[in-house]
Amino acid sequence: MNQKEVEILELIRRNPYLSQQEMAERLNMSRPSLANFISNLMRQGKILGRAYVLPEEKTIICIGGANVDRKFLIDQPAQMGTSNPSSVTGSVGGVARNVAENLGRLGHSVKLLSIVGNDPEWNVIESASSLFMSTELTKAIDGLSTGTYTAILEPDGEMLLAMADMKIYDFLTPELISKNDSTLLSAAFLVIDLNCPLETVEYVRQLAFTNKIPLAVIPVSAPKMDRLSNDLTGISWLILNRDEASKYLQMPIDSKDDWHLAVQQLLDMGAAAVVVTGGKDGAIAGNSIGIRHYHSMQVHQVADVTGAGDAFSSAIIHSVMNDQGFETVIHTGMVNAAKTLESKATVRHELTSVQLQKELEELQ
Incomplete structure (x- = not known):
């Protein structure tokens, strides 16, 4: 689906009894144009007649971080103890939120379960996210600050300092999660x-x-790997990089044999499928059938590394939801990661399920 179709479906979800004229006005488009979009959505099976009944959807619930990320690029080499002229850019982030947006752009019904402050940062996140996911499960709490990540970059782009205020996630407790048990139990994927x-x-x-x-x-x-227990039973997909796997298993991963062994150990601990990524070196992935190495896809020019890992994970989940085979699942993840590396956006704006399938066919 394209972005306009996503907007129309979200508006219908909120109020399926709106007239076409009311919808057209809210979406700032003509009524005939809206009618064409609705006809296309009906042909796709996304809408089932009047009053615009939506088919029962397989909902994915993403639990975890929703942050505001800021980068300060200093004009000249840093001078400590004084003010440094700089330019600032901001974006929304958080692994769970990024994965949710990828999946929403790919046409899935997604809900974000997170915890945020009742503050302007949350307003920014909600505004940027609401077209691609439901935020009804996200709890905004007075007196707490939404998670933020701030990086100070030298003129050449190298990081001088980074600061993260993520204390709010300590309040994302089992007690808070359990209030949404009925919704979690109806999910198609967590x-x-x-x-x-x-x-x-x-x-x-x-x-x-x-x-x-x-x-x-x-x-x-890697420092947060202590938040994963030694029992991985019930985990369908564990997707991590070599540094994270090394930290979790307390073993060096210096060779391909080490890498392969790490995947096997994680499978032995109960995970049904494991992917350990290695950047340009590709990934080693496996399940009960076997383990193998997958080459990374060619990247013409890296624009920004931010979000590539989340894009990889999202495309894997997307392919699993579409009942693809194991190798296709991994290749689809590789393609979305490569295309995200070429984009300045954390979640690339051109992403759709049709676009991703086209890219997969072109790169294989």
């Missing part, structure tokens, strides 16, 4: 990142295992 505390990750893992709900676990960084 995704959780390791911004969440250990006990919350464990709660969701056990809920998924007990109720046979597919679950993907996506780490955030």
Whole structure:
């Protein structure tokens, strides 16, 4: 689906009894143009007649981080102890939120379950996210600050300093999560990142295992690997990089043999499928059938590395939801990661399921 179709469906979800004229006015488009879009959506099976009944959807729930990211680029080499002229750029981020946006752009019904402050930063996140996911499960709390990440960059782009205020995720507790149990139990797929505390990750893992709900676990960084227990039973997909795997397993991953062994150990600990990525070196992935190495896709020019890992994980989940085979699942992840590396956006704006399939066919 294209972005306009996503906007129309979201408006219908909120109020299926709006007239076409009311919808056209809210979407700032002509009524005939809207009618054409609605006809196309009906042909695709996305709308079932009047009053614009939507088919029962397989909802993906993404649990974890929703942040505001800021980058300050200093005009001249940094001088400590004084003010440095700089330019600033901002974007929305957070692994769970980024994955949710990717999946929303790919046409899935997605809900974000996170915790934020009742502050302007949350308003920014909600505004940027609401077209691609429902934020009804996200709790805004007075007196807490929405997660923020701030990087100070030298004129050549090298990082001088980075600061992260993520204390709010300590409040994303099992007690808060459990208030949404009925929604979680109806999900077609659960995704959780390791911004969440250990006990919350464990709660969701056990809920998924007990109720046979597919679950993907996506780490955030090597230091947060202690938020994943030694029992990986119930995890359908564990998607991490070599540094994170090395930290979690307390073993060096210096060779391809080490890399292969790491995947095997993670499978032995209970995960049904494991992917350990290695940047330009590709990935090693496996399940009960076997383990193999996958080459990375060619990237013509890296515009920004931010979001590539989240794009990889999202495309894997997208392919699994579409019942693709294991190799196609991994290749689709590789393609979305490569195309995201070429984009300045954390989640590339041209992403659709049709576009991703076209790119997969071109690059294979």
